[in-house]
Amino acid sequence: MRNFRIVIQYEGTRYQGWQRQGTTQNTLQGKFEALLSKIAGTPVEIQASGRTDAGVHALGQTANFHMNTELSCEELLDKLNQYLPEDVAVISCQEAAPRFHARLNAVGKTYCYRIHNSKIPAVFDRRLVWQIEQQLDVDAMKTAAKYLVGTHDFAAFTSAKNKKKSTVRSIESILFEQNGADIRISFRGDGFLFHMVRILTGTLVEVGLGVRRPEEIAAILDGKDRQKAGMLAPASGLCLMEVYYQ
Known part of the structure; x- marks a missing residue:
């Protein structure tokens, strides 16, 4: 299982914050997990450095996720940006150490x-x-x-x-x-x-x-x-x- 570290930018105006919620699909974590799970063909969880509030923006939010894929970091970055909404972008993607955690580290x-x-x-x-x-x-x-x-x-x-x-x-x-x-x-x-x-x-x-x-x-x-x-x-x-x- 590969561990990917990404840096994300988003204009948070229309989102209910980063953290996934049971009452809405309109969260950034929810958007990323749905897209990553579709790419992987299996459920994928993503962890960010912190839970930005509803309406808060990010120029350099860091997140990580574990996923089995043959895609290179560059190919994965391109695929994410192809399907993400226009107010969200991944600006870098690299493979991290297996135990790297965006929040805990x-x-x-x-x-x-x-x-x-x-x-x-x-x-x-x-x-x-x-x-x-x-x-x-x-x-x-x-x-x-x-x-x-x-x-x-x-x-x-x-x-x-x-x-x-x-x-x-x-x-x-x-x-x-x-x-x-x-x-x-x-x-x-x-x-x-x-x-x-x-x-x-x-x-x-x-x-x-x-x-x-x-x-x-x-x-x-x-x-x-x-x-x-x-x-x-x-x-x-x-x-x-x-x-x-x-």
Whole structure:
């Protein structure tokens, strides 16, 4: 049984997230498993580095699957892209070590959140951004972000209900890039909790709007209470950029 490692791009607007669900066929995992099973002639399961939410995009999602096939990696890549929907693409395919697992072996990820800070709609990027009309104080957001970098208990910044799993994560960097109305916030860390990047972004935006002071971030972290953190930013602005492996 060969183990394949692929890197995927998708515009997640019309999908109910990555993870397969019993109530809908409209998930990315479901699409891939149906296609791979058809190619193999037998059921195939695929595992991704993480479960992106409904509406979230990916520029570099990594996944792996085991399959018996005579196809080369290049032939398999071509066949996948031939039948995948136009808003999904496989950009690389290679054979991996038998025990490689896209989720369990991942050591870090970078997410990017895009904000369109203007009263004028971003017509061509409307599915990829969060439009905020009120002018944001990006310098205040940068100051607030410094409190989040490092190893912390991010219990206040997740919607996860399971209290038994650790909520300690390490954020290596939070970088801002602004070009006119386009603001991009890149989060790099060892892993992210359910809704974590979107809640971090929503909290930073509230700082940018003057609703919160940057210094409040420390107290939110210490309080470990989801109700004390900011809003959940829309899925549309979030994109998984890259997954890192040793």
